[in-house]
Amino acid sequence: MTLRRTEQPHDLAQGLDTLAPPAILSALVEGQLAALAALRPALPALQAGAEAMAAAIGNGGRLIYTAAGSSGLMGMADGLELPGTFGLSPAQIVISLAGGAASLQHMTGNTEDDVAEARAAASTVRAHDCVIAISASGATPYPLAFLKAAPQATRIAIVNTPASPMLAQAEIGICLETPPEVISGSTRLGAATAQKAALNAMSSLMGVLLGHVHDGMMVNLVADNAKLEDRAARIVARISGCDLASAHHHLAAASGAVKLAVLLASGARDIEDAAQILGAARGHLRAALNSL
Template sequence: MTTAHAALRAQLDTLTTEAFRPELAGIDRLSTLEIARVMNAEDATVATAVGGQLEAIAAAIDAISVRMARGGRLVYAGAGTAGRMGVLDASECPPTFNTDPAQVIGLIAGGPSAMVKAVEGAEDSKELAAHDLTALHLTPDDTVIGISASGRTPYAIGAVEHARTRGALTVGLSCNAGSALAAAADHGIEVVVGPELLTGSTRLKAGTAQKLVLNLISTITMIRLGKTYGNLMVDMRSSNEKLRARAHRIVALATGAPDEEIEAALTATGGEVKNAVLVILGAVDAPAAAGLLSAARGHLREALAQASRPR
């Protein structure tokens, strides 16, 4: 056994996410229903663990939102399951919030192929993370979130360290307390979910925790950026039949207008939901709605307030 291997084993022994649970050593002898009940009970603890980090999460979101409002990007960086969670969240922002694909970016150690097949050794390289981020030409308005269940993955730590040298905001998301990742970042979020049902299988509770936190970060950031109106996803463009039906429904919920008026507004605005709502509620034409929204930086409530003022 090499010295490095021995050191890694000793380090893993200290991580909560890697701890062995002797009380579950006979889980393979339980019935399928019994195992399902045990797993379900484990999963039920994750939301509480996330709840314990809400203040840290909210502080990070506020800092991210300010930068994104100035045109900054949100970049996730991780390896394995953690990296896949970041790529998944990033890929869902364009269809949900009509963001530019370059606005929220997911990086996974080993590149896109690592989404479906493990790339051996990729997670062990800080240099690889720096290389991946160098291609993005980071600015101080950007945010890089390193994601790692253990909080010790070199790729995630390297991403945060490189981002800080470029003046970008950094967040470290891990599932162990006192992690190196959190220590390296401006904002540390440590959701301690405890040992996994299967020893070291951090695709389970740790992966669920990461998904929940990323949901919070991206969704609330988009709310802060004016991508919603109440709890309606108004910042969307109806580009196919399914989305056209959804757009019509959202405009109806936001305005209570009759179908004919909704269709006319959507047609006039090129299918832009937010603009159509403003046309109806603000009693303005499509070009005026576009101008008001531009002046309000995309915030529909602010644009509506301007439209209602005497002109």
């Protein structure tokens, strides 16, 4: 049987355990950098994935990440950070891991084979949802069964192995053809790095498409602690040109919502006027500012 690429020996692996620590680290880092190069050919597919994610959120649907093991950790890290980064409702983010939350503390391999659990989890998927299934092999039973059981949703597959079954089940297939791992088969290394970078890029483009990024700033965050209040005030001041004291004042009037505070600082009559302007611009701050 032909070994998957992630299982094949790496050129830098021969005698790895005999090398000095600096040389071992150098080999491991080179493996990570080589894995990231796999994203370049996947840019068109990543764009399609981001557009599908934005459409799901814009239509009131959910992003559902499904995976097992290291790939599950990558999906969970991406999904759980989206409410804080882009102000998405936590109810719009679902993490469906093989073995459930308990698998995070004790990552055993047998949970990834539970296709009955995957089908049960997929039974709640709705038409406007977007499923993001992740697997280095592209054949992990849990996310593969989840994809098969959710034809009503838009389905994205992120894999590291070409011509794999998950690609055939997804409307949007993203193949990150990473090189062999420096430690053979340890897909938490290069393959997982490429997966996380792909998820970062895809969900960040989604945020831009939804209007939650303005000049590289996270304008859809809601300031609900001291650190975020300071960050939000600096964003309001930078975009509107007001001073920090005024920015804090407008943020208070907007209950911490950055976009509304920017509009107040830029000439909106009151919070109702700011909300109406932003609504007419479909949540895009630049269009809202241009209409003032």
